Amino acid sequence: xxxxxxxxxxxxxxxxxxxxxxxxxxxxxxxxxxxxxxxxxxxxxxxxxxxxxxxxxxxxxxxxxxxxxxxxxxxxxxxxxxxxxxxxxxxxxxxxxxxxxxxxxxx
Amino acid sequence: xxxxxxxxxxxxxxxxxxxxxxxxxxxxxxxxxxxxxxxxxxxxxxxxxxxxxxxxxxxxxxxxxxxxxxxxxxxxxxxxxxxxxxxxxxxxxxxxxxxxxxxxxxxxxxxxxxxxxxxxxxxxxxxxxxxxxxxxxxxxxxxxxxxxxxxxxxxxxxxxxxxxxxxxxxxxxxxxxxxxxxxxxxxxxxxxxxxxxxxxxxxxxxxxxxxxxxxxxxxxxxxxxxxxxxxxxxxxxxxxxxxxxxxxxxxxxxxxxxxxxxxxxxxxxxxxxxxxxxxxxxxxxxxxxxxxxxxxxxxxxxxxxxxxxxxxxxxxxxxxxxxxxxxxxxxxxxxxxxxxxxxxxxxxxxxxxxxxxxxxxxxxxxxxxxxxxxxxxxxxxxxxxxxxxxxxxxxxxxxxxxxxxxxxxxxxxxxxxxxxxxxxxxxxxxxxxxxxxxxxxxxxxxxxxxxxxxxxxxxxxxxxxxxxxxxxxxxxxxxxxxxxxxxxxxxxxxxxxxxxxxx
Numbered sequence: 244x245x246x247x248x249x250x251x252x253x254x255x256x257x258x259x260x261x262x263x264x265x266x267x268x269x270x271x272x273x274x275x276x277x278x279x280x281x282x283x284x285x286x287x288x289x290x291x292x293x294x295x296x297x298x299x300x301x302x303x304x305x306x307x308x309x310x311x312x313x314x315x316x317x318x319x320x321x322x323x324x325x326x327x328x329x330x331x332x333x334x335x336x337x338x339x340x341x342x343x344x345x346x347x348x349x350x
Numbered sequence: 351x352x353x354x355x356x357x358x359x360x361x362x363x364x365x366x367x368x369x370x371x372x373x374x375x376x377x378x379x380x381x382x383x384x385x386x387x388x389x390x391x392x393x394x395x396x397x398x399x400x401x402x403x404x405x406x407x408x409x410x411x412x413x414x415x416x417x418x419x420x421x422x423x424x425x426x427x428x429x430x431x432x433x434x435x436x437x438x439x440x441x442x443x444x445x446x447x448x449x450x451x452x453x454x455x456x457x458x459x460x461x462x463x464x465x466x467x468x469x470x471x472x473x474x475x476x477x478x479x480x481x482x483x484x485x486x487x488x489x490x491x492x493x494x495x496x497x498x499x500x501x502x503x504x505x506x507x508x509x510x511x512x513x514x515x516x517x518x519x520x521x522x523x524x525x526x527x528x529x530x531x532x533x534x535x536x537x538x539x540x541x542x543x544x545x546x547x548x549x550x551x552x553x554x555x556x557x558x559x560x561x562x563x564x565x566x567x568x569x570x571x572x573x574x575x576x577x578x579x580x581x582x583x584x585x586x587x588x589x590x591x592x593x594x595x596x597x598x599x600x601x602x603x604x605x606x607x608x609x610x611x612x613x614x615x616x617x618x619x620x621x622x623x624x625x626x627x628x629x630x631x632x633x634x635x636x637x638x639x640x641x642x643x644x645x646x647x648x649x650x651x652x653x654x655x656x657x658x659x660x661x662x663x664x665x666x667x668x669x670x671x672x673x674x675x676x677x678x679x680x681x682x683x684x685x686x687x688x689x690x691x692x693x694x695x696x697x698x699x700x701x702x703x704x705x706x707x708x709x710x711x712x713x714x715x716x717x718x719x720x721x722x723x724x725x726x727x728x729x730x731x732x733x734x735x736x737x738x739x740x741x742x743x744x745x746x747x748x749x750x751x752x753x754x755x756x757x758x759x760x761x762x763x764x765x766x767x768x769x770x771x772x773x774x775x776x777x778x779x780x781x782x783x784x785x786x787x788x789x790x791x792x793x794x795x796x797x798x799x800x801x802x803x804x805x806x807x808x809x810x811x812x813x814x815x816x817x818x819x820x821x822x823x824x825x826x827x828x829x830x831x832x833x834x835x836x837x838x839x840x841x842x843x844x845x846x847x848x849x850x851x852x853x
Contacts (some may be wrong), residue, residue: 310439321840
């Protein structure tokens, strides 16, 4: 991944755990569907409310999530396409570097 | 990340989003954090305030002037934190009005009344400060000229300066936010640099221990004095919230604007505290310095009399930038109200090419320029009128902050995100602001200066009542609280990208 793509990802967390939690929040919003509220996400993940709201706000700031027009629910932002694409692009690299596998064509 | 991958592969249907934002037509996502910071700092006018305010606070609070400013700064930080609760969730062009409207809602009578009171308070506050700042700029320019022996400026000439300044602001505001933001940044940076230079020079000339221990000889004025001083100091901070009107035009507003507000509050606090302590350390009291010229003896004591016209120029620039910033804010709040139907829709139109709130600017800048021009040309009673204007402005601002702090927990509860600290901060700030507002009006009334309060009540109360009456008998009431709703394009599951799938 180029430096530009790294910078674009944007998740500026100070601890690795926060990044993990942010991704868990994203995954939960994806699972629950558009319109899920902060309280539901916090309950489902078992995270404290204040932490969940902070993560949700961070994700909205960086446009991975958008707020519903009435501001009380969340939906996935278009930018998660990029995140998923970056993760997908990373996988073939791991496969090629394993010594016991033949270099294969990209899936 | 299975659910996420599935969602990307088969995007869910998401309703409720439109192709354009309700605040389309403005220069969306075109400004950076520096421009937003310039807006907030300019509206607060730190150089102008640092030149005029410390002596007033010292007069009221005596030895406790520093404490008064710290108290005001803490309150301002609390208010900023509360405003941030809105700013990190919604980008808007109507500043505190949009926030209050989102919280209180548009149905019934009480909700809209509170929202409209916030909006009209803001309009009044921004307009009054813009008027005051235009006059202030002209007067400090006159002082610069007077220092170089170019005689006292006649009233009509000062009025002319105001008209020229107003015309420049008008042109900048019509032509584009990028242009006016750049002008604002340059002017305000120059003003702040001048202030920093003056403070730095004076700091090096005075013993550090004196600065820390400083207090005037008039003795302790007690807690009441500190409270009055704090209220006076509070009025120096107002405007720090105005970056919130750039919620549509700033990039990443939900991240940038809360930070800008916090930085403006913190930065101006430090400047004011330093300015006040330096004045007190130099042994200046209200008796030794004529009003508005408190820095002359300080700079002379520090051995740099040449900085006197420089500081005056800095104050003039600061006032000019302040008026531009307030006009920027005023037009955008009015535009929002126009789009909601609170005021005629004509005010809500943006210029198709310049992407500015064209009509709102045309409607507000000329009157805001003419009032101080006429007052200065008339000559007599200028300072009396200016005091009334600034008194009205302070009342209006504090009222708007108070309503916003009440709105915050209501808003958070409404969207299901109320937690302890934001709620506690909002309630504390609201109580402190209410006390400050009452104390301010009581103290002024005691001095026979109630005009500002009455002007505020009549103008804002009248406007709110009129709007409510119109809504009752008029067409279907529009939803208040217009903000920059994300477009369909920003949502996963919006319109398909031109390249199709299979990247």
